[in-house]
Amino acid sequence: MKLKIKEVDVDSSEPGVLIHDDDCIEIGVQEGDRVNISGPKPTVLLVSRSDTIMEKGLIAIPSAVMAKAGLKDGEIVSVTYAAKPDSVRSIRRKMDGEKLEKEEIQAVVEDILENRLTKIEISAWLTALYINGMDIDEIADFTMAMAETGDMIKFDRSPVFDFHSLGGVPGNKITPIVVSIVAAAGIMIPKTSSRAISSACGTSDFVETFCNVEIDAETLKEIAQEVGGVFSWGGSMNLAPVDDLVIKVEHPLGINPRAQMLASIMSKKLAMGATHLVVDIPTGAGTKVPTIEVARQYAKDLMDLGDKIGMHVECAITYADQPVGYAVGPNLEARECISILEGNKHPSAVIEKACDCAGIILEIAGIPNGSAKAKELLESGDAYRKFMEIVVAQGGRPDLKSDDLKPGKFSFEFCSPKSGYVHAIKNKEIVAVAKAAGAPSDKGAGLLFAKKKGQRVEQGEVLFTIYADNEAKLKRAKEMAVKYQPMDIEGMLIKRVSPLNVR
Amino acid sequence: MKLKIKEVDVDSSEPGVLIHDDDCIEIGVQEGDRVNISGPKPTVLLVSRSDTIMEKGLIAIPSAVMAKAGLKDGEIVSVTYAAKPDSVRSIRRKMDGEKLEKEEIQAVVEDILENRLTKIEISAWLTALYINGMDIDEIADFTMAMAETGDMIKFDRSPVFDFHSLGGVPGNKITPIVVSIVAAAGIMIPKTSSRAISSACGTSDFVETFCNVEIDAETLKEIAQEVGGVFSWGGSMNLAPVDDLVIKVEHPLGINPRAQMLASIMSKKLAMGATHLVVDIPTGAGTKVPTIEVARQYAKDLMDLGDKIGMHVECAITYADQPVGYAVGPNLEARECISILEGNKHPSAVIEKACDCAGIILEIAGIPNGSAKAKELLESGDAYRKFMEIVVAQGGRPDLKSDDLKPGKFSFEFCSPKSGYVHAIKNKEIVAVAKAAGAPSDKGAGLLFAKKKGQRVEQGEVLFTIYADNEAKLKRAKEMAVKYQPMDIEGMLIKRVSPLNVR
Secondary structure, eight states: OEEEEEEEOSOOSSOEEEEEHHHHHHHTOOTTOEEEEOSSSOEEEEEEEESSSSOTTEEEEEHHHHHHHTOOTTOEEEEEEEOOOTHHHHHHHHHTTOOOOHHHHHHHHHHHHTTOSOHHHHHHHHHHHHHHOOOHHHHHHHHHHHHHTSOOOOOSSSOOEEEEEOOOSTTOOOHHHHHHHHHHTTOOEEEEEOOOSSSSOOHHHHHTTTSOOOOOHHHHHHHHHHHSEEEEEGGGTTSSTHHHHHHHHHHHHTOOOHHHHHHHHHHHHHHTTOSEEEEEEEESTTSSBOSHHHHHHHHHHHHHHHHHHTOEEEEEEEEOSSOSSSEESHHHHHHHHHHHHHTOOOOHHHHHHHHHHHHHHHHHTTOSSHHHHHHHHHHTTHHHHHHHHHHHHTTOOTTOOGGGSOOOSEEEEEEOSSSEEEEEEOHHHHHHHHHHTTTTTSTTOEEEESOOTTOEEOTTOEEEEEEESSHHHHHHHHHHHHHHOOEEEEOSOOOOOOHHHHO | OEEEEEEEOSOOSSOEEEEEHHHHHHHTOOTTOEEEEOSSSOEEEEEEEESSSSOTTEEEEEHHHHHHHTOOTTOEEEEEEEOOOTHHHHHHHHHTTOOOOHHHHHHHHHHHHTTOSOHHHHHHHHHHHHHHOOOHHHHHHHHHHHHHTSOOOOOSSSOOEEEEEOOOSTTOOOHHHHHHHHHHTTOOEEEEEOOOSSSSOOHHHHHTTTSOOOOOHHHHHHHHHHHSEEEEEGGGTTSSTHHHHHHHHHHHHTOOOHHHHHHHHHHHHHHTTOSEEEEEEEESTTSSBOSHHHHHHHHHHHHHHHHHHTOEEEEEEEEOSSOSSSEESHHHHHHHHHHHHHTOOOOHHHHHHHHHHHHHHHHHTTOSSHHHHHHHHHHTSHHHHHHHHHHHHTTOOTTOOGGGSOOOSEEEEEEOSSSEEEEEEOHHHHHHHHHHTTTTTSTTOEEEESOOTTOEEOTTOEEEEEEESSHHHHHHHHHHHHHHOOEEEEOSOOOOOOHHHHO
């Protein structure tokens, strides 16, 4: 039927239209069905029905959608029922536990990317993936489809190394150190990182405090081939772009189906042209990977998938029962990271983890005793010089010093309520406090530990300092820290068991 | 943080707000998270993020939502992160295949009803129900929760009989006949029906052509207790209202999880105060229930559930390989239905089905030879007189005649392309053609068969007539009929198999 366009000046998370109930009956559509809209670029849009706010004869369309379809306010358009895309049938097949063909998986990925699937449908897809899963062939097809629906970078030389951390542990600032060591050894490693999704500080969130991370594909390729290393933000390139759309549905559900997680990681590596990949799997309480057994399964999945898509994959299961190093938050992590490159021997755990990970890459590239060689490159200053080359190539200051990175002006020292030993530092609670303080958007916000696990502490001694860029957030973070008590302090005697309290 | 309200004059299918990306980071919310909004009635709303259309410092809220929360355009409100409702955790538990507690199921149902769950979450819930299912205890809790979140009717006398058809077969106009026969036998049967969701004509869609079906609970109770029977539209009462919200997500997914389907049917019967129920399960190609085995499973489920919730349930598995009777569409079905009550002996299959279903109810109520007794009540005119009593009580004309119901002005005779026998009448295609002609909103629209399955037909003879209230829809329906060929005509010889075409 013919309807008159009413422009609605509001953004829409889904490309939908609003039509009066009676007109919907006339067209033969229910809530959640789709309609074809005539116009310069015939468009399929999702229907919402209303009998209250909408007048009959009108079709409300958000401005953004109108612009894309070349429609004008007040224009008369022809509106007809549109069938669901075929990929909805494939989602149903996955709900029924069936194995999907390559073409079906490609169609689902393309339809998500082109906004042809609704949130309801994407939610059903992810839930079906979560429950019924995919076998390794399907995951490989899924990975290829996600990579191929975005830009694919081709380097002029090979091998192309990459490094990835599954994340989930706060304070994990090793990436620029790993990249600098590896590149200093003459191995190309064009690393793209992400910003925090649920964490307090992603690699890009702290790297951008000292150089530009928003680098396009062409520039990245140039820097990688000239300097050997890059630490850029993946979001500034169009790599496996469907992933960002999927996250919008995964996040509210709080799920990350195994197939989606594996395809998400590996499609980005594939799109970056990586031929060899080392994956850091932080393992410990309060992270994504609670036990070594789970970590081994992830490692096996990643390596199997690597085999299927022609990428050499190795994994490093790393200790993550507490934050990595002493700093959490953008400026604080940047300072700790750069000071290690400058030659500071503290914190040793960060140095060890970075050298072990870099060492695996060196060994894959044919350099024996990788970890020792990595440490040599770090101690000799070669890694630091490479780091500064990359920083400058990415628009950073050539006279950058770790001390340039300042914690927030407002601070609060969190003191131990009793004497004893640090029995635990709770990762999730630390992240919550750092976020309450303003991380990652407030660059000075975060935490600096005075004590780590196993250390002796006296009552009233500082356990950690919270930093913030504004007072209100500091107050909020402080309240949260008091409420959560993110560090457990106990004596050597944890509990006395006597005949009295056993009975 | 404090934001200024910008009223948006558009209805929203979800109670959401739009906030600038930077403000979202400040508040600490992602797309699909929730925020608390201060105001006269503190409200939790769903967040959409934008960095294009929204200005910083503003929060766009749809008018309908503002009215409900008592908010004003331009007002400054405090906007803070709100946790997900606990029911999201129960949805996750169902995704993990766990058995839910009664309280968890109640919380999911209440949160859907109160708009506290998003479409993404409801979609995950339904998908998890579809894949992992519920056991009979969970389904009983689900049924009770759905019934108890709406109005519950209590009749002053017992037993209260009810009749339900799973539907899925076009032309199934037996309900008013069954109700009239049963009420004529002195048994109370306050039947509520639905309108078409995906079919061409629900019971309420054709009953409203000759009397009012929008009857409130009080009036329904009065009519039922005085006259014995009612055929009203369930939608005019607040029975298990969560079902309507769930359908909005089920429909786009094209699923109807077993647990949801059973709870949906039985919660409405429970809310109506039914103590005894007979369920018609139309079984055949192109319906919801393709085979007798599937039908038996449905019957078992319904009876088991009846046991759990204290309702006596019996089922009738009925033939549905082709439409029931000769008419499909509101006026056409009403005419066929009333003419049978008036004493017409055609179509015999409709009479037989109605009497068999009514007969089961009579026997449960203690009347022997139910089917024969039902036929007696029909042939004696007792059922007709009861029918007219109900019609008049529901505001229909006392001089109603079947011939008052007229098919649409525009018609097209669909003729057989060849001579042979009717091998099949395809239910789904018949529904599609009737809907294209305008059913169920155009009351004259529909199909009238000249031939049914097994009958001999000559080339050029009329197979069925399509009726419509306007010419454009007739044209559309005609084109669809030509394309779909909803009746298969074959000779007695279906295929010759000779040495020549076997090899």
